[in-house]
Amino acid sequence: MIQVDGLTKRYGDKVAVKDLTFTVQPGVVTGFLGPNGAGKSTTMRVIAGLDAPTAGSVLVNGRRYRDAVAPMAELGILLEARAVHTSRSARNHLLALAQTNGVPRSRVNELIELVGLHEVARKRAGGFSLGMGQRLGIASALLGDPQTVVLDEPVNGLDPEGIQWVRHLLRSIAAQGRTVFVSSHLMSEMSLTADHLIVVGRGELIVDVDVAEFVAMASTNIVRVRTPQAAELREHLLGPDVTVSGPEPGVLEVQGLTAEQIGDVAYERRIRVHELVVQKASLEEAFMEMTRDSVEFHAHTGNHA
Numbered sequence: 001m002i003q004v005d006g007l008t009k010r011y012g013d014k015v016a017v018k019d020l021t022f023t024v025q026p027g028v029v030t031g032f033l034g035p036n037g038a039g040k041s042t043t044m045r046v047i048a049g050l051d052a053p054t055a056g057s058v059l060v061n062g063r064r065y066r067d068a069v070a071p072m073a074e075l076g077i078l079l080e081a082r083a084v085h086t087s088r089s090a091r092n093h094l095l096a097l098a099q100t101n102g103v104p105r106s107r108v109n110e111l112i113e114l115v116g117l118h119e120v121a122r123k124r125a126g127g128f129s130l131g132m133g134q135r136l137g138i139a140s141a142l143l144g145d146p147q148t149v150v151l152d153e154p155v156n157g158l159d160p161e162g163i164q165w166v167r168h169l170l171r172s173i174a175a176q177g178r179t180v181f182v183s184s185h186l187m188s189e190m191s192l193t194a195d196h197l198i199v200v201g202r203g204e205l206i207v208d209v210d211v212a213e214f215v216a217m218a219s220t221n222i223v224r225v226r227t228p229q230a231a232e233l234r235e236h237l238l239g240p241d242v243t244v245s246g247p248e249p250g251v252l253e254v255q256g257l258t259a260e261q262i263g264d265v266a267y268e269r270r271i272r273v274h275e276l277v278v279q280k281a282s283l284e285e286a287f288m289e290m291t292r293d294s295v296e297f298h299a300h301t302g303n304h305a
Helices: 040-047 090-100 105-114 130-142 160-175 187-193 211-218 230-237 259-268 283-291
Strands: 002-011 014-024 029-033 055-060 075-078 148-152 179-183 196-201 204-210 222-226 243-248 251-255 275-279
Touching (some): 002 040, 014 196, 014 204, 029 040, 040 055, 040 179, 090 130, 105 130, 130 148, 130 160, 160 187, 187 283, 196 211, 222 259, 230 243, 230 251, 230 259
Parallel strands (some): 075 148, 148 179
Antiparallel strands (some): 002 014, 222 251, 222 275, 243 251
């Protein structure tokens, strides 16, 4: 479990994180989202004990991480996959970490197999591709068989097979009752991986909710109806607080009625319906809606000469 209570972190005059409070529960994959400059990296650095909070506290499994007796068994963390000695092989990099943390050599062999680096384990890490470097970083984070795992952009540089592997890995770790806290800019992947979301903007908490609830908060509850009797159905649906538009022939978009209510009206009037779908926002659309006032830099979408 990770408990962040009133966390504030300043760098000179800049406030990177302001009075941030949330709890990352075990047994689920919790996504950590926010625009660039939202304070995610700073929060993760404080969790790892790399930076001290200006105010507030962060506890990992009930204690400050720097006070842990067996740190790698408490927290496995990936902040920068390239933070390796480039002249060392992948195996020697993991062996060095293992020997300084009381982790048996057998665990190194197990992790090399788990992350799929067995064929390149004796090659210099400096020559690794971005994806191979990510796999080595994940292996380093998992080396101590930790109760809590924190990963920053773990699928960065991975191919589709690798992304799917990370997804299944994180969900299997959470299924063991461990704590999994992961940040990513890939909203489509986060929608398939995370159960819960913590979203921050400009260093402050925006929402702390389940994925489904987060998407529902940004959805407009439009029901799309496809029918060869669109004009007839429209007349029967119109009423107080109900709006019906026709974006294309044979299609209606209805606000103010549920799919069940529309289906009942069509059935009672003997109107054929070929499609009846509640249109919900994607996780990416929900994220853009929730964080639009917290984006530090906006791209200019106008024409350029």
